[in-house]
Amino acid sequence: MAEIVLRNLVKTYPGTRTPATDDISLEVRDGEFLVLVGPSGCGKTTLLRMIAGLEAPDSGSVQIGGRDVTDLPARLRGLSMVFQSYAIWPHMRVRQNIAFGLAMRKTPKAEIDRRVGEAAELLHLSEYLDRYPAQLSGGQRQRVAVARAIVTDADVLLMDEPLSNLDALLRMEFRTELKRIVGKLGTTTVYVTHDQAEALSLGDRVAVLRDGRVAQVGPPLEVYDSPADEFVGGFLGAPPMNFLPARVDRADGRSRLRIGDQSTAAPVALGDYPGDEVTVGVRAENVEVFDADGPDRLAARVEVVEPTGAAILLTVELAGRQLKVQAPPTFRIGPGSPVWLAVDPDRLRCYHPADSTAITVSG
Amino acid sequence: MTTAPDPAPTEPKATPTRPGRRRRRTRVPTAALLVAPSVLFLAALFLWPIVVGVGQAVTGTDGPTLAHLRRMLDDPYFWQATRNTALLIVVLIPLQFAFALTMALLLRERPRLSSFYFYVWCVPLAISDLAAGLVWLSIFADRGYLNSVLAHLGLGDGYAWLSYDNDATMFLAVLLAELWRATSLVLVIVVAGLQNIPRDYDEAAAVFGATYWQRLRHVILPQLRPSLQVALILRTILGLQTFAVAQALTGRSFPLLVGETYQWYVTLQNERVSAAIALVILLMSLGTAVVYLRVLRDPAATGSGR
Amino acid sequence: MSRLRAARRRTILIHVACVAVTLFMGLPIYLIALAALSSRESLNRFPLSLLPTDVSTETMRVFLDSTGVIGGFQNSVEVGLISLALSLALGVPAGYAVARYAFRGREPYQLFLLLTRALPIVVLSVPLARVFLATGLYDTTYAVALLHTALALPTTVLITSAIFVAVPVEHEEAAMVFGASAPRAFARVVLPQALPGIAAAAIFTFVTSWNEVLGAAVLTLNRRTLPAQVLSTLADSPLAFRFAGGFALVVPALVFIAFMRRYLLNMWGTTIR
Incomplete structure (x- = not known):
């Protein structure tokens, strides 16, 4: 078990001008499951590979378990890894694949057999141990990759988009299983994904990366509910957060948000900014939809109706902007109809239009 | 903005003082170490002989001289060999490409037994030009199989195909032997090139109503361009090196340039003239490669990085 | 209808x-x-x-009993094996470097390979003979093997690099993460996967060497390879001898191609760029 401390990691690949990771510092606590998430090219895989020792940083340091490993090769860092392509060696049987790490450490034969057996059991691979990878399905290969990674009892487990090559159904299923297995082992885990749903469901904490920098890091629900900027709000969640331009008004001693020619109650944080332009962010599920007007409701028009089973997703037009809102599955409405929206001001997030960073209650 | 609120707390910002730039672990040394032996070896066996060869060609027992070059140019065999080599290349290569393309397109239709056909058509890949000459000698020799067939059919009893009196048939024999031997190389390159063309392109063109010939001309051939280009350069340069076919079939009656190097070196024991001819061949090859690369440069490929 | x-x-x-x-x-x-x-x-x-x-x-028996034929056969095999070993020893590491490392000079190196491949190095046998005479290598199988290695080396590098490219880097990285040093990862993970392709490259070298005649004839007097022997005695030998010689040179070709059917496109096709 070990914590990971990353300090000021900078890496620019030869032949490119913009850095893949631009001065990233992060800490992963002992036994924590940290997910690195972001769009492709955000530097998450580079960061993982620098932790693994497969990529050398231009500057900065990597510490694992209090030891500076920046200049150590991968094999001496005491970690294990699940690769995106699985990297299961085709010329070795499943058994040899799983046992590789133990064999490299010169573990006694009996011990290897025992531990491979256990890992295989845990991942339902017992009957496939003597097969070659070519004889396995994609999902089974994935299990081999995971078994190989956990069998060595490494201090740190790294996973690089391990689920991205599975089809949707298997992915959901294995996600749950992965969470169970890693939870049981309690190994410090760094997990890279571009899938925001995976990030939210798996991580103890989530680090959202963008353009080689950490945009926000925190527990999944916190990052989901209070995105630090428009990018994070737009990246996490399906559908992404809605953003609307608004102006802060003051009437009867209370702040209001003026959206187009309508207005609604503003969150307390905005008290300090009368007259300012702000960008309002709101999640689809935090907007209540009504088929009749009422106090503090905003009038909008339905453009598209998409039933998703558990709910109905509506695309509505409000003040010239499109908004995704969620209505209960019993809600009956057709395109072109008027609807009225109500929002709890506490669920609204406001951002500076200039740099799209969050406006928070400042002390 | 009238006010400047704090941004949301994210990661602790980088301190302006960074730890000193770490010595970058580059991979150049390993790569250089792996590549160096081959570079040194090739340079030694390539550049060194060129230098020595130039020395051989332009120096005599007493200092620099053009005598060897003059002797080479004064030799009628040299000009005959140059003419024959050029003629062989000019006639052979178009034939060979047409033949190889036809073969490749036939295989693309996936007829039954196509893998057997491919095997037989590829066998000459591993046959040397000396062996090819001897194989066709069994056919064109005065008492060989061609004359035997003609005799069986009652069409005369023996024509001297390879006699120096019969320039045309001698050339034809060498041409056929080379066509037989060296077309496989073009075939393999073209087949490999065809495999890299996604069938979608072809099918898309067919869906839009293109006939087979239109597809060939507008879809397949343009896509094959890089492969054909490589094959062309390779074949021309290999064509310049042909000699044992002619040697086996005709002796010195149909001289070729490389054959002349051999003659001067082995039979006439004059390494200096021999080296001079070798340098001529080298220069011709270099010239051909440069000309081809300039003329055939794909307009779509220029300017695109790697 | x-x-x-x-x-x-x-x-x-x-x-x-x-x-x-x-x-x-x-x-x-x-x-x-x-x-x-x-x-x-x-x-x-x-x-x-x-x-x-x-x-x-x-006819075949008379051919095999002629002076220099059995010896030529032995020399051919010897030259072929030396060339094969040399070109693998020099070419495989280079092919690996080209496949795996983005080093400066990689493009010029590949260009250099193409150049040496495209130029008729065989005609350099004449000056090479002088070099070998000076160094005492003349008329040895090593001399011919050195030339043949130079002929086959660029192709060996190209073929092997194509093969190493086909082995995913992640396979190697996985081995290193799980405790293997770089040479060990290569030996345990890359080499076994690349072996068939390396064998193909080896056979390509052997065939090239087996077929080459000009250099072999120029660089030797007594230690002639089979083709060089056949060529040098061509003018004074009866037709039957020549036919037998032709057949003896063709048979290995049939075998090579039969063995290498799967790799033909790789060897002569795709990698020739």
Whole structure:
């Protein structure tokens, strides 16, 4: 078990001008499951590979378990890894694949057999141990990759988009299983994904990366509910957060948000900014939809109706902007109809239009 | 903005003082170490002989001289060999490409037994030009199989195909032997090139109503361009090196340039003239490669990085 | 209906064409085999029989008993094996470097390979002979093997680099993450996967060496390879000897191609760029 401390990691690949990771510092606590998430090219895989020792940083340091490993090769860092392509060696049987790490450490034969057996059991691979990878399905290969990674009892487990090559159904299923297995082992885990749903469901904490920098890091629900900027709000969640331009008004001693020619109650944080332009962010599920007007409701028009089973997703037009809102599955409405929206001001997030960073209650 | 609120707390910002730039672990040394032996070896066996060869060609027992070059140019065999080599290349290569393309397109239709056909058509890949000459000698020799067939059919009893009196048939024999031997190389390159063309392109063109010939001309051939280009350069340069076919079939009656190097070196024991001819061949090859690369440069490929 | 008939006619045409090409490519091999496996006496008859009516090993036996033939055979094998070992020893590491590392000078290096591949190095045998005379290598199998290695090395590098590219880097990285050093990861994970392709490169080298005649003839006097031996005695030998020699040179080709059928496109096709 070990914590990971990353300090000021900078890496620019030869032949490119913009850095893949631009001065990233992060800490992963002992036994924590940290997910690195972001769009492709955000530097998450580079960061993982620098932790693994497969990529050398231009500057900065990597510490694992209090030891500076920046200049150590991968094999001496005491970690294990699940690769995106699985990297299961085709010329070795499943058994040899799983046992590789133990064999490299010169573990006694009996011990290897025992531990491979256990890992295989845990991942339902017992009957496939003597097969070659070519004889396995994609999902089974994935299990081999995971078994190989956990069998060595490494201090740190790294996973690089391990689920991205599975089809949707298997992915959901294995996600749950992965969470169970890693939870049981309690190994410090760094997990890279571009899938925001995976990030939210798996991580103890989530680090959202963008353009080689950490945009926000925190527990999944916190990052989901209070995105630090428009990018994070737009990246996490399906559908992404809605953003609307608004102006802060003051009437009867209370702040209001003026959206187009309508207005609604503003969150307390905005008290300090009368007259300012702000960008309002709101999640689809935090907007209540009504088929009749009422106090503090905003009038909008339905453009598209998409039933998703558990709910109905509506695309509505409000003040010239499109908004995704969620209505209960019993809600009956057709395109072109008027609807009225109500929002709890506490669920609204406001951002500076200039740099799209969050406006928070400042002390 | 009238006010400047704090941004949301994210990661602790980088301190302006960074730890000193770490010595970058580059991979150049390993790569250089792996590549160096081959570079040194090739340079030694390539550049060194060129230098020595130039020395051989332009120096005599007493200092620099053009005598060897003059002797080479004064030799009628040299000009005959140059003419024959050029003629062989000019006639052979178009034939060979047409033949190889036809073969490749036939295989693309996936007829039954196509893998057997491919095997037989590829066998000459591993046959040397000396062996090819001897194989066709069994056919064109005065008492060989061609004359035997003609005799069986009652069409005369023996024509001297390879006699120096019969320039045309001698050339034809060498041409056929080379066509037989060296077309496989073009075939393999073209087949490999065809495999890299996604069938979608072809099918898309067919869906839009293109006939087979239109597809060939507008879809397949343009896509094959890089492969054909490589094959062309390779074949021309290999064509310049042909000699044992002619040697086996005709002796010195149909001289070729490389054959002349051999003659001067082995039979006439004059390494200096021999080296001079070798340098001529080298220069011709270099010239051909440069000309081809300039003329055939794909307009779509220029300017695109790697 | 007529459409179906047209398609049918097309299939038949394709088959006819295939058979015709196959006859052109295959018949000469049949004939040289026929000639080499006939008795001397029947080769002197005219017209020659086109069917194997008179199969005899006499011609081949006389050929093999001639001076220099068995020795030439041995020399050919020796030169081929040395070239093979040398070009793998020099070429495999270089191929690996080209496949794996983005080093400065990689592009010029590849260009250099193409150049050495495209230029007729064999004609450099003449000056090379002088170099070897000076260094005492002249008339040894090593001299010829060095030349043949130079001939085959660029292709070896190209083939092996294509093979190493096909082995995913992640396979190697996984081995290193799980405790293998770089050489060990190469030996345990990359090499086993690349082995068939490396064998193909080796055979390519051997075939190149087996077939090369000019250099072998120029660089040796007594230690001639089989083709060089056949070439140098060509003018003064009877037809039967030449046919037998031709056949002896062709047989290995049949075997090589049969073995290498799967790799033909890799060896001579895709990697020649």
